[in-house]
Amino acid sequence: MTQSLARQTDIPPRAREVEILDSIRRTFAEKGFDGASMQELARAAGMSVGNFYRYFPSKAAMVEAIVTRDLAEVEQKFADVAAAPDPAAALRAGLHERIRLEVTCCDDAPLWAEISAAALRKPEIGAVMQRMEREICGYLSRAFALISGLPEPEAERRFGAHAAAAVMLVKSSGMQAQALGGVVNSELTDLVLRMIDMILDEVSAVKAKG
Amino acid sequence: MTQSLARQTDIPPRAREVEILDSIRRTFAEKGFDGASMQELARAAGMSVGNFYRYFPSKAAMVEAIVTRDLAEVEQKFADVAAAPDPAAALRAGLHERIRLEVTCCDDAPLWAEISAAALRKPEIGAVMQRMEREICGYLSRAFALISGLPEPEAERRFGAHAAAAVMLVKSSGMQAQALGGVVNSELTDLVLRMIDMILDEVSAVKAKG
Numbered sequence: 555m556t557q558s559l560a561r562q563t564d565i566p567p568r569a570r571e572v573e574i575l576d577s578i579r580r581t582f583a584e585k586g587f588d589g590a591s592m593q594e595l596a597r598a599a600g601m602s603v604g605n606f607y608r609y610f611p612s613k614a615a616m617v618e619a620i621v622t623r624d625l626a627e628v629e630q631k632f633a634d635v636a637a638a639p640d641p642a643a644a645l646r647a648g649l650h651e652r653i654r655l656e657v658t659c660c661d662d663a664p665l666w667a668e669i670s671a672a673a674l675r676k677p678e679i680g681a682v683m684q685r686m687e688r689e690i691c692g693y694l695s696r697a698f699a700l701i702s703g704l705p706e707p708e709a710e711r712r713f714g715a716h717a718a719a720a721v722m723l724v725k726s727s728g729m730q731a732q733a734l735g736g737v738v739n740s741e742l743t744d745l746v747l748r749m750i751d752m753i754l755d756e757v758s759a760v761k762a763k764g
Numbered sequence: 765m766t767q768s769l770a771r772q773t774d775i776p777p778r779a780r781e782v783e784i785l786d787s788i789r790r791t792f793a794e795k796g797f798d799g800a801s802m803q804e805l806a807r808a809a810g811m812s813v814g815n816f817y818r819y820f821p822s823k824a825a826m827v828e829a830i831v832t833r834d835l836a837e838v839e840q841k842f843a844d845v846a847a848a849p850d851p852a853a854a855l856r857a858g859l860h861e862r863i864r865l866e867v868t869c870c871d872d873a874p875l876w877a878e879i880s881a882a883a884l885r886k887p888e889i890g891a892v893m894q895r896m897e898r899e900i901c902g903y904l905s906r907a908f909a910l911i912s913g914l915p916e917p918e919a920e921r922r923f924g925a926h927a928a929a930a931v932m933l934v935k936s937s938g939m940q941a942q943a944l945g946g947v948v949n950s951e952l953t954d955l956v957l958r959m960i961d962m963i964l965d966e967v968s969a970v971k972a973k974g
Contacts, residue, residue: 741924
């Protein structure tokens with residue numbers, strides 16, 4: 555996609571791609587997933603409808619592109635955790651930071667609320683979201699393997715629920731903060747961080763037991 | 765509403781009201797909050813569009829009616845907790861049961877996903893959802909007062925975050941189960957129940973300290 559989009563503007567291709575995806579995110583968040591028309595999405599991206607359709611033949615293709623970009627960022631964060639001198643501490647700090655970000659900068663919450671709702675109605679969106687969830691849980695399970703000293707397949711089996719619960723907490727803190735109208739409830743944030751600690755402590759306890 | 769609706773059918777008024785609200789819930793869940801037209805909502809309820817508009821002049825009015833009915837059920841559950849010989853045990857059992865229901869009978873998840881997403885875009889829906897959240901947190905805080913022996917205003921202040929976190933866990937377990945395509949991840953359920961226990965243990969600990 556990058557190369558073809560580049561032909562249309564003088565902006566460097568990567569920056570143009572980011573700009574288009576950002577405009578799609580904003581439009582979904584503002585108009586709703588069903589409410590946003592292809593015309594509105596194209597106009598917001600500064601493209602003709604015909605050209606826009608070539609890159610994004612469906613809303614599922616847009617969600618796919620948004621998810622792919624977000625997953626690249628997530629992958630990088632987990633690479634940093636694995637490379638850290640103390641991966642357990644780095645993972646804890648990373649998850650805490652992510653929860654704090656979700657509750658303070660919850661601008662993305664309306665987008666994900668829209669996409670999550672659409673995922674329950676439209677199998678093609680559901681499939682993209684399940685892939686995202688699976689990949690993030692995969693990264694978490696590999697980090698849990700590193701922390702617990704268990705082989706990856708066993709860590710995945712034993713801590714799959716821990717990974718899913720951590721993802722659930724991240725997602726729901728953002729939605730909760732947004733539902734409260736952006737008011738940060740710092741006691742709620744602290745409580746969610748204690749739940750994250752509970753999850754990580756259960757994983758670390760396996761190591762302690764040898 | 766009950767009385768006026770009753771005039772149109774031979775079904776007892778209460779049953780007819782329940783029937784209409786159920787048809788609205790189903791239509792929102794299937795078509796999406798924006799996707800469902802007033803025509804479709806009226807047809808699903810077996811009413812003329814004109815008549816339907818008289819009862820529900822807006823989608824916000826429908827959400828209000830759905831929320832009001834659900835809150836009446838929640839109120840009854842909390843009355844049962846307060847009347848139980850051991851309110852702490854009854855609350856724990858009630859919350860566990862609710863989480864288990866959310867993950868096994870998650871038919872309501874698409875509806876709430878739709879309404880939650882709409883709440884972030886439409887202030888009038890957001891206001892109804894905030895009222896629901898506030899009322900449920902109020903019931904929880906009063907139960908926490910009973911369990912901890914603290915006066916209600918102090919329990920509300922100290923355990924407001926605990927109440928909000930319990931509501932968050934209930935909501936997100938249903939959405940999570942639905943996102944997994946209805947597959948019950950019993951290890952995830954158990955982990956969420958341990959988080960509920962963590963919340964309740966923190967509340968009970970206040971009592972233990974006197």
